[in-house]
Amino acid sequence: MAAQSLRFSLSLISPTPTTKQTQASLISPKPYFRISKPIKYSPIRSELSAPATKPLVSNGAVVLKPSANDLELGPVIEIDRVVESDLKENGFRGTRKTKIVCTIGPATCEIEDIEALAVGGMNVARLNMCHGTHEWHRSVIEKIRRLNEEKGFGVSIMMDTQGSEIHMGDLGGASAAKVEHGDVWTFTVRSYESELPERTVSVNYDGFAEDVYIGDELIVDGGMARFEVIQKIGPDVKCLCTDPGLLLPRANLTFWRDGRLVQERNAMLPTISAKDWLDIDFGISEGVDFIAVSFVKSSEVINHLKKYLAANPNDSGTYVISKIENVDSLKNLDTIIEASDGVMVARGDLGAQIPLEQVPSVQKKIVEMCRELNKPVIVASQLLESMIEYPIPTRAEVADVTEVIKQQADALMLSGESAMGMYPFKALSVLRSISLRIEKWWREENCHRPRKLPTATFTSPNIVTNELCTAAASMANKLGADALFVYTKSGYMASLLSQCRPDCPIFAFTPSVSARRRMNLQWGLVPFCLNFPEDDDSTLKKTFAFLKARGMIKPGDKIISVSDKLQSIQVVNVPRE
Numbered sequence: 001m002a003a004q005s006l007r008f009s010l011s012l013i014s015p016t017p018t019t020k021q022t023q024a025s026l027i028s029p030k031p032y033f034r035i036s037k038p039i040k041y042s043p044i045r046s047e048l049s050a051p052a053t054k055p056l057v058s059n060g061a062v063v064l065k066p067s068a069n070d071l072e073l074g075p076v077i078e079i080d081r082v083v084e085s086d087l088k089e090n091g092f093r094g095t096r097k098t099k100i101v102c103t104i105g106p107a108t109c110e111i112e113d114i115e116a117l118a119v120g121g122m123n124v125a126r127l128n129m130c131h132g133t134h135e136w137h138r139s140v141i142e143k144i145r146r147l148n149e150e151k152g153f154g155v156s157i158m159m160d161t162q163g164s165e166i167h168m169g170d171l172g173g174a175s176a177a178k179v180e181h182g183d184v185w186t187f188t189v190r191s192y193e194s195e196l197p198e199r200t201v202s203v204n205y206d207g208f209a210e211d212v213y214i215g216d217e218l219i220v221d222g223g224m225a226r227f228e229v230i231q232k233i234g235p236d237v238k239c240l241c242t243d244p245g246l247l248l249p250r251a252n253l254t255f256w257r258d259g260r261l262v263q264e265r266n267a268m269l270p271t272i273s274a275k276d277w278l279d280i281d282f283g284i285s286e287g288v289d290f291i292a293v294s295f296v297k298s299s300e301v302i303n304h305l306k307k308y309l310a311a312n313p314n315d316s317g318t319y320v321i322s323k324i325e326n327v328d329s330l331k332n333l334d335t336i337i338e339a340s341d342g343v344m345v346a347r348g349d350l351g352a353q354i355p356l357e358q359v360p361s362v363q364k365k366i367v368e369m370c371r372e373l374n375k376p377v378i379v380a381s382q383l384l385e386s387m388i389e390y391p392i393p394t395r396a397e398v399a400d401v402t403e404v405i406k407q408q409a410d411a412l413m414l415s416g417e418s419a420m421g422m423y424p425f426k427a428l429s430v431l432r433s434i435s436l437r438i439e440k441w442w443r444e445e446n447c448h449r450p451r452k453l454p455t456a457t458f459t460s461p462n463i464v465t466n467e468l469c470t471a472a473a474s475m476a477n478k479l480g481a482d483a484l485f486v487y488t489k490s491g492y493m494a495s496l497l498s499q500c501r502p503d504c505p506i507f508a509f510t511p512s513v514s515a516r517r518r519m520n521l522q523w524g525l526v527p528f529c530l531n532f533p534e535d536d537d538s539t540l541k542k543t544f545a546f547l548k549a550r551g552m553i554k555p556g557d558k559i560i561s562v563s564d565k566l567q568s569i570q571v572v573n574v575p576r577e
């Protein structure tokens with residue numbers, strides 16, 4: 001076992017002022033009002049952000065060809081160009097800690113749209129397999145990879161399965177259908193080759209006509225429209241509209257009896273359907289970084305999928321994210337979270353399965369459990385729903401996003417806002433602005449209070465690593481460090497630092513391209529790809545030299561560096577030389 005020393009290079013600490021830049025201009029109240037599609041990014045043509053030459057490695061991600069200068073410095077570093085410019089402009093404290101996931105859809109699938117999202121701060125692009133063909137998704141993935149390779153972005157990819165929910169068909173090509181109070185519609189399990197008859201929708205679940213009873217309430221998309229079942233004729237179920245609204249293609253359906261969600265044979269549907277397995281194979285072959293599993297009910301399916309991934313020679317450690325959106329999942333939260341690599345609070349469907357007023361407390365509980373168990377957590381759905389149609393959010397939406405950031409969730413997610421809304425880039429900009437402002441407020445508000453640090457118990461040898469990270473994060477806060485550095489192979493040690501939610505950003509250096517991509521979902525991590533040699537001291541020096549040459553750090557900045565290998569904490573001021 002490696003020596004367990006705490007090596008404090010205290011002689012190097014000097015009271016040099018830290019980087020302090022005002023955030024006022026960055027997070028003025030209305031920066032997003034001015035942003036219109038696509039944001040043109042002023043290119044930083046360093047050899048790092050825009051390689052003129054072919055990349056050295058091109059397995060989906062890239063290690064840029066070193067310049068003569070880099071070769072002298074030793075390591076070759078891959079940095080997200082947007083983070084790099086953020087750091088230069090706003091200083092360490094000004095970098096955003098809360099990550100952003102954007103769903104890509106018809107409104108954002110062109111390369112210039114994806115580029116505008118990347119520039120606007122998208123950390124992870126989500127592909128919802130409920131919609132689109134493999135061909136469509138492959139072309140989006142190719143565009144993201146191309147932008148990452150050619151323009152130096154670091155966007156990761158998340159595939160989200162359809163799952164076995166009950167949903168309507170695609171409305172025979174119509175983009176929506178209006179239903180009026182008193183209308184009678186037919187919900188049928190028949191499949192229509194040609195046009196659908198008037199006021200008819202198909203349902204994807206064969207047992208639908210058997211499962212529903214006369215008098216049941218049928219709720220579309222968690223309440224976008226409501227019907228009462230009035231008649232059953234073989235495969236056709238006649239329903240009377242009781243709440244008018246809009247039917248959207250493939251909208252989700254739930255049915256309720258005596259005020260309770262009905263779980264008949266539909267509860268036996270597999271979490272991962274045959275279609276989902278094919279989509280998962282597609283995701284593995286495309287090398288996606290995360291697979292989000294819809295309608296998870298228990299940990300078994302997650303363990304099964306993780307085994308399936310591990311047995312696949314093409315898998316490079318894809319993270320499995322459990323979506324909590326099913327009423328059964330709430331009974332098994334702890335085992336589901338333990339088994340998963342991350343969690344999504346999928347409030348859309350969750351709100352259709354439990355009373356709406358319970359959603360905020362369930363969200364809070366899941367976010368807290370994930371923090372305790374050190375799993376990244378995404379809060380998703382309807383964050384800025386009104387921005388699908390309008391260029392500014394409602395005050396209530398701003399308050400909701402603020403609450404998520406105060407809960408210190410790892411990531412926020414846009415769904416319809418970025419997939420098919422009118423203002424995807426403005427919506428992203430709103431999330432970014434709120435994150436920056438609330439994170440700053442939170443730091444200032446809490447700087448004198450003792451922080452709650454993780455209490456999860458770890459078994460040896462993790463306990464040493466855990467204690468090191470907790471101590472390093474606490475020191476970083478007390479000493480007002482500018483950044484934490486962590487040299488990590490798998491990303492685990494970086495995740496422990498992130499779990500402590502320190503005031504400063506965590507620069508996580510990893511030799512693994514896939515680990516770097518996965519760190520994109522974790523609070524406060526600034527991932528870098530770096531082939532660090534064995535000797536830790538020289539690695540730190542070389543990292544400093546490299547980052548200084550890029551203008552990302554400057555002499556006097558206080559860095560706290562942690563290394564798993566040496567099991568050490570170093571406090572270092574960036575030297576002049």
Ligand SMILES: Nc1ncnc2c1ncn2[C@@H]1O[C@H](COP(=O)(O)OP(=O)(O)O)[C@@H](O)[C@H]1O
Nearest residue numbers: 103104105106128130131132348415416419420
């Ligand atoms: N790949 C896609 N192709 C076409 N439309 C999409 C795609 N992804 C998302 N959308 C559209 O954006 C809407 C919001 O996305 P999302 O919330 O992910 O899906 P859903 O509404 O099915 O839960 C979808 O209802 C759909 O209209």
Ligand SMILES: C=C(OP(=O)(O)O)C(=O)O
Nearest residue numbers: 325346347348349380381
């Ligand atoms: C994120 C969710 O899942 P999907 O958009 O796939 O329905 C949700 O239900 O909130």
Ligand SMILES: [K+]
Nearest residue numbers: 160161162294
């Ligand atoms: K989905």
Ligand SMILES: [Mg+2]
Nearest residue numbers: 325346348349
């Ligand atoms: Mg859902």
